[in-house]
Each structure stands twice: as C-alpha cells, then as structure tokens.
Amino acid sequence: MVPKEAVVREEAPAAPAKDGYDGSDPTSGESPFSSRQLIRIDEALSAADRESGLAFSVYVGDLGEKTREHAEKLHDKLPDPDKSVLVAISPDQRMVEIVTGSSVVDRIPDRICALAALSMTAAFAGGDLTAGIVTGLRMLADHTKV
Amino acid sequence: MTPLETVGTFVGIPASVFLVIAALVYGTSARRSKRYRPGRPFDFAPVWFLAAVPDAPAAAGHGHSAGQLTAAAQRTALPAGSATPSTPKGGASGSW
Numbered sequence: 001m002v003p004k005e006a007v008v009r010e011e012a013p014a015a016p017a018k019d020g021y022d023g024s025d026p027t028s029g030e031s032p033f034s035s036r037q038l039i040r041i042d043e044a045l046s047a048a049d050r051e052s053g054l055a056f057s058v059y060v061g062d063l064g065e066k067t068r069e070h071a072e073k074l075h076d077k078l079p080d081p082d083k084s085v086l087v088a089i090s091p092d093q094r095m096v097e098i099v100t101g102s103s104v105v106d107r108i109p110d111r112i113c114a115l116a117a118l119s120m121t122a123a124f125a126g127g128d129l130t131a132g133i134v135t136g137l138r139m140l141a142d143h144t145k146v
Numbered sequence: 147m148t149p150l151e152t153v154g155t156f157v158g159i160p161a162s163v164f165l166v167i168a169a170l171v172y173g174t175s176a177r178r179s180k181r182y183r184p185g186r187p188f189d190f191a192p193v194w195f196l197a198a199v200p201d202a203p204a205a206a207g208h209g210h211s212a213g214q215l216t217a218a219a220q221r222t223a224l225p226a227g228s229a230t231p232s233t234p235k236g237g238a239s240g241s242w
Contacts, residue, residue, distance in 0.1 A: 032182045032190040045197040061192020072235055078196075082233060091188035098237040105236035117240030125242040127184050 032060065032091075037130040044134040048141035054104055055084040056140070058133055063090035063097065071097035087136055089120075089129065096120050096132075098140070112143040184242070 123132030
C-alpha cells in the first residue's frame with residue numbers, strides 16, 4: 001500500500017465521464033498500476049523532487065487531440081507552474097509530453113527533455129508504463145542544473 | 147488391473163495434469179490482464195501523481211490528508227488564475 005502523504009491522485013479535470021476516482025485504494029477500481037508499481041513511481045517522484053528542488057508531477061490519461069496544448073493547460077493548474085515539471089502521458093494517443101515551467105527551462109534544457117522523452121517512449125513501446133515514468137523522472141532529475 | 151483403474155491411470159492422471167497447467171496459465175494471465183498494452187485502448191481512469199509538498203501550510207498536524215486537502219484547495223482557486231496567459235514553457239514531446 002502506498003503511503004497517502006506521498007502520492008496525491010486526482011481525477012483529471014478533462015477526464016471522460018467515469019466514476020469519481022478518489023484514490024482511496026490504489027488497487028481497486030481502474031488503475032493501470034499495481035501497488036508495487038505505485039510505490040516505485042512514488043519513490044522516483046520523491047527522489048526527483050528532493051534532488052532537484054523542483055516540483056515534478058506525472059499525469060497518465062487522455063490528452064485529447066492537441067496533446068501539447070492540453071498538457072500545458074494541466075501544467076498551469078499545478079500549485080506553482082513556474083517551478084514545476086509535468087510529465088504527461090497519453091497511452092491512447094501514444095504520446096508523452098514533458099512541460100517545464102518558465103523558471104525551470106534554464107535548469108532543464110529542452111534537449112534533456114527530449115532525451116528523457118525518448119527513453120520513456122522506449123519503455124512505453126514495450127508496454128511498461130512504470131519503467132518509463134521512473135526512467136524519465138530519474139533522467140530529468142539527474143540532468144537538472146544546480 | 148481393472149478397466150476402471152486403467153482408465154483412471156491413462157486418462158484421469160493426464161487430464162488432471164492438463165487441468166492444473168491450464169489453470170496456472172489462464173489464472174496468471176487473467177490476473178495480469180489489467181495493465182496497459184501498446185496498441186490496445188487505455189480504458190483506465192486518469193491519474194495524476196504529485197509528490198508531497200513538505201512546506202505546505204496546512205500540512206502541520208493533519209497527517210495524510212493534508213497533501214490532498216492543500217492540493218484540492220489550490221485547485222479550486224485556479225479558475226481565476228488560469229485565465230491569465232501562461233508564461234513561456236519548455237519541454238519536449240515523444241511518441242511511440
């Protein structure tokens with residue numbers, strides 16, 4: 001079971017009409033991740049935040065037709081968008097979007113984001129969402145300039 | 147050996163072995179079916195992971211629900227802010 005204080009799961013604002021996902025039990029309902037995978041994502045997120053001092057977040061869900069636009073809208077909804085990094089994954093469109101805030105751009109260049117996206121898609125193509133997320137977060141955090 | 151024993155040995159035992167193997171194969175695959183497979187529709191509820199905010203003001207004394215509460219509080223305040231044009235963003239895209 002994942003400690004609740006570390007991971008906040010929220011239903012996306014533009015989510016298709018489905019039952020409310022309150023995140024009370026990660027293993028019930030329709031979660032693509034098992035408990036063990038959730039723990040791995042949680043650890044990767046915490047480590048990335050701790051190492052870089054930035055706020056990382058990961059969204060897995062539908063991004064609509066205009067994936068980039070939608071991902072940037074989601075990024076704007078974060079508590080502090082300028083210092084946040086959003087990794088948005090849309091398995092339906094088979095797209096991953098990495099959005100960095102205006103003050104993060106200098107610390108994580110777009111080239112690094114592209115590299116992270118590339119390694120993530122390699123894992124996603126094999127069907128392993130968790131490994132892709134963990135790898136991407138680790139790469140982004142490792143290459144964050146101080 | 148009676149005919150019944152013969153049938154039991156040469157039909158019953160292989161059949162039971164077959165059933166055990168079939169149960170193992172389909173049992174594990176049914177358990178594993180709830181995951182993402184490339185090319186298949188992704189019909190799961192969207193999830194959004196955020197790490198805990200250690201310096202959240204409401205986090206003191208409320209334990210596990212604080213992160214969710216602060217996140218929710220900030221999200222309700224968003225509509226006003228989201229109308230402002232967003233600052234330039236960086237990043238990258240990838241597809242598989």
